[in-house]
Amino acid sequence: MAPQNPLTPAVTTVDSAMIASAPVQKVVDLCRAMSLWPMTFGLACCAIEMMAAGMARFDMARFGAEVFRPSPRQSDLMIVAGTVSKKMAPAVVRLYEQMPAPKWVMALGNCAISGGPFKFKGQYGIIEGVDQLVPVDVYVPGCPPRPEGLLEGLFQIQEKITGRRWWPLPEGFEPSPAGPDSAEVRKPASGEPETGKEGS
Amino acid sequence: MMNFAAIPEPALRLVLCIVALAVFIGLNGLLLVYMERKIAGHIQRRPGPFEVGPHGVLTPVADALKLVGKQLVAPEGADKWLFWTAPILSFMPIFVLFLPIEFGPNLFGVETNLGLLLILAFAGFNVLALCLAGWGSNNKWGLLGAARAVSQSVAYEIPLLLTVLAVAFMTGTLDLGEITAMQGAWPWQWNVVTQPLAFVIFFTCAVAETNRAPFDVPEAESELTAGFHTEYSGMGFGLFFLAEYAEMIVVCSVATILFLGGWKGPFISGPWWFLVKMYALLTIMMWFRWTYPRVRFDQVLNICWKWFIPLALANLLLTAVLVKVF
Numbered sequence A: 001m002a003p004q005n006p007l008t009p010a011v012t013t014v015d016s017a018m019i020a021s022a023p024v025q026k027v028v029d030l031c032r033a034m035s036l037w038p039m040t041f042g043l044a045c046c047a048i049e050m051m052a053a054g055m056a057r058f059d060m061a062r063f064g065a066e067v068f069r070p071s072p073r074q075s076d077l078m079i080v081a082g083t084v085s086k087k088m089a090p091a092v093v094r095l096y097e098q099m100p101a102p103k104w105v106m107a108l109g110n111c112a113i114s115g116g117p118f119k120f121k122g123q124y125g126i127i128e129g130v131d132q133l134v135p136v137d138v139y140v141p142g143c144p145p146r147p148e149g150l151l152e153g154l155f156q157i158q159e160k161i162t163g164r165r166w167w168p169l170p171e172g173f174e175p176s177p178a179g180p181d182s183a184e185v186r187k188p189a190s191g192e193p194e195t196g197k198e199g200s
Numbered sequence B: 001m002m003n004f005a006a007i008p009e010p011a012l013r014l015v016l017c018i019v020a021l022a023v024f025i026g027l028n029g030l031l032l033v034y035m036e037r038k039i040a041g042h043i044q045r046r047p048g049p050f051e052v053g054p055h056g057v058l059t060p061v062a063d064a065l066k067l068v069g070k071q072l073v074a075p076e077g078a079d080k081w082l083f084w085t086a087p088i089l090s091f092m093p094i095f096v097l098f099l100p101i102e103f104g105p106n107l108f109g110v111e112t113n114l115g116l117l118l119i120l121a122f123a124g125f126n127v128l129a130l131c132l133a134g135w136g137s138n139n140k141w142g143l144l145g146a147a148r149a150v151s152q153s154v155a156y157e158i159p160l161l162l163t164v165l166a167v168a169f170m171t172g173t174l175d176l177g178e179i180t181a182m183q184g185a186w187p188w189q190w191n192v193v194t195q196p197l198a199f200v201i202f203f204t205c206a207v208a209e210t211n212r213a214p215f216d217v218p219e220a221e222s223e224l225t226a227g228f229h230t231e232y233s234g235m236g237f238g239l240f241f242l243a244e245y246a247e248m249i250v251v252c253s254v255a256t257i258l259f260l261g262g263w264k265g266p267f268i269s270g271p272w273w274f275l276v277k278m279y280a281l282l283t284i285m286m287w288f289r290w291t292y293p294r295v296r297f298d299q300v301l302n303i304c305w306k307w308f309i310p311l312a313l314a315n316l317l318l319t320a321v322l323v324k325v326f
Helices: A022-034 A046-054 A089-098 A110-114 A147-162 B009-043 B059-068 B080-091 B093-098 B115-123 B125-136 B140-171 B176-181 B196-209 B234-259 B271-291 B297-325
Strands: A077-081 A104-108 A138-140
Touching: A022 A147, A022 B059, A046 A077, A046 A104, A046 A147, A077 A089, A077 A147, A104 A110, A104 A147, A138 A147, B009 B059, B009 B093, B009 B234, B009 B271, B059 B234, B080 B093, B080 B125, B080 B234, B093 B115, B093 B234, B115 B125, B115 B140, B115 B176, B115 B234, B125 B140, B125 B234, B140 B176, B140 B196, B140 B234, B140 B297, B176 B234, B196 B234, B196 B271, B196 B297, B234 B271
Parallel strands: A077 A104, A104 A138
Antiparallel strands: none
16 A cells, blocks of 8 residues: 555654663663653543553553653653544654654554544545554554553563563463564563562 | 862862762752652552662662663754753752751851852842743743743742741841751741741742742643743753752752751751751642642732732731840
8 A cells, every 4th residue: 555645754863872882772771661751642532541541540650651741852752642633643743753862652542553443445634554654663452442551562662672571461461472573682681780570 | 199188178078068969969869759759659549650670769760861861952943052051050050059058067068157148049040041941942832931930930039038038037147057056956946936927938939939839830731831941852851850859959958947947856956857857848849749730820920929928028027026126
């Protein structure tokens, strides 16, 4: 399918690392993973689930991710929570471009992944998947996904940053099969500073 | 080998004090971030940071390192010079603010009989920094936030000074050490008993001066994105944050010295009493933040001009009369 959106995808710059040293990088990665500040930014009904994830019952704060920053300059994680309409798309791209590196994007819900229920022949108002505009790190399916889904998405981003999963899997779930690109990052990390209570 | 005895005592004290302060401010930044997030969590019936380290104690460390490792961005139309001066200017005077504060017997940076004046004078730098930040970042929210910060700080400095003046009338000195010395160890010998209104006004104004909720209109999220620090990323934002926490410590320390007897306390006087009182006040500040909704901007100024300034003036007048009579 040819990209159906007439809009320009995001362009950003990234400064190269000042110190290229593996242990330093590891510690910094760990800190980044444990302090993912999301942007206060909701597009549709999935944002309600995002709010629920920050509230008392689910509490993203436990993983250091409750600091919803209103300014894109101070946030690390863009949670695209909801339907991206063509009117809204330039704003989404602008917000992504305004975030300083390193930054991550989570597509929350079917609308952000593919257009969801609004995708049909002849539709004219919806971006069919936010990945046509900005690079997406984690897709969280659901309509809307439950807050547990959002938390799982957060864990997946943490795994993507640090190379290992920090929190136990929910009961009855198998570890996701290692993809071809994640084969060597999945090696159990040893000698890392104790940061998470594993198995809690 | 250096001969340390050759260094004059005040100079040695100053250098040691600044080194100790750098450590103290940095560690306190981490501690207060943790405290704030935990208090926020518990007030909202959730655990707050919990999984990163035991009970989440490493969360602020992760935050700090992450902020250091974040890309620094300046907006295209910004005045780069002012933009990067502002966070540094906001943080630099903090060291001066701490110097005259007497944390314990003979535990201070600089002995001066104008300690209170020094603190009040250098506290004004922060407003200038916020103003530069808002102006330099070429952002409408930044500018609005800066304008609010200036009008709020200027307004609240007046009742703050008036209440401090009332205490200065009573004690007849601006030396923080002497003010502590004039108070006794037991709570009924503290200035807060003779000046309760001044204490309430001072503490409220201190909350407003440090731009804390419910007076955080310069960075009102719902209206101004993040106010004056909208455009700051990474450590630019981190320095503003650190300066805010350090200023909270300063105002709580001054409140402790002026009204709560400084380092003097029941049974065993010492720096620990100072820290207990200071952290109690800090906790109350955080409790305020997570309890009260943000007041509207006209309400902020109305409270100040219509209530605090007349009340502080009346209090000052009464104090002056009583000091003259007795």
